Amino acid sequence: MNEIYxxxxxxxxxxxxxxxxxxxPRVRPFGTIDLFEGGxxxxxxxxxxxxQQMIADPxxxxxxxxxxxxxxxxxxxxxxxxxxxxxxxxxxxxxLRGMYDENDDNTAVFRLKNGTATFNSFTAxxxxxxx
Numbered sequence: 001m002n003e004i005y006x007x008x009x010x011x012x013x014x015x016x017x018x019x020x021x022x023x024x025p026r027v028r029p030f031g032t033i034d035l036f037e038g039g040x041x042x043x044x045x046x047x048x049x050x051x052q053q054m055i056a057d058p059x060x061x062x063x064x065x066x067x068x069x070x071x072x073x074x075x076x077x078x079x080x081x082x083x084x085x086x087x088x089x090x091x092x093x094x095x096l097r098g099m100y101d102e103n104d105d106n107t108a109v110f111r112l113k114n115g116t117a118t119f120n121s122f123t124a125x126x127x128x129x130x131x
Contacts, residue, residue: 001131004117005040007064007071008033014064014071016042018053026053030062032096036088039111040131042077043089045100046108054110055079062112068121075115075131085109 008014016030028050032043044051054060054077062073080086086102089109100107115131 001038001040002035003119003129004071004073004131005033005035007066007069007119008062011064011066011071014062016050017061017063018050019057019059020049020053021056026050032089032093034089034092034109036085036111039113041080041085041089041109041111043086043093043096043100043107043109045106047106051079051108051110060112068123070120071117072120073112073115073117073131075112077110078113080109080111085111 013029013031015027017025017027020026030042034041058076058078060075060077064071083102086107086109090097090100090102090107112131117129117131119127
C-alpha cells in the first residue's frame with residue numbers, strides 16, 4: 001500500500017476511470033491521495049458526477065505514469081463519511097480548503113480497497129501487488 005501511495009504521490013496527477021449511469025466509461029485527472037488508518041484515500045466533491053458514479057458502482061481504475069513506469073490500480077472506492085477521514089485528507093491538501101471543509105455536506109473521501117495494482121515499465125516485467 002505504501003508503494004502505491006508513494007507512486008501516486010510522486011506522479012501528482014493520475015487518471016481515474018468510472019462508469020456512468022448509461023454504462024459509458026468516464027476518465028478524468030485526479031491529484032489527491034492520502035494514507036489514513038492504514039488505507040488509501042482519494043477526495044472529490046459529493047455533488048460531482050464522479051462521486052455519484054463511485055457511489056452507484058464502486059469499481060474504479062486508476063492509471064498513473066511517472067515518465068518511465070506506470071501503475072494500473074483496479075479496486076473499489078468506498079465512501080467514508082467520517083469527519084476524521086475528511087479532515088485528514090484536507091490537512092494533507094490545504095489548498096482544497098477554499099472549496100471543501102470536513103464539516104460540509106459536499107466533501108467526499110473514498111477508501112480504496114479490494115484492489116490489484118500492477119507496476120509496469122518498458123524495461124522490466126510487470127509486478128502485481130494486492131491492495
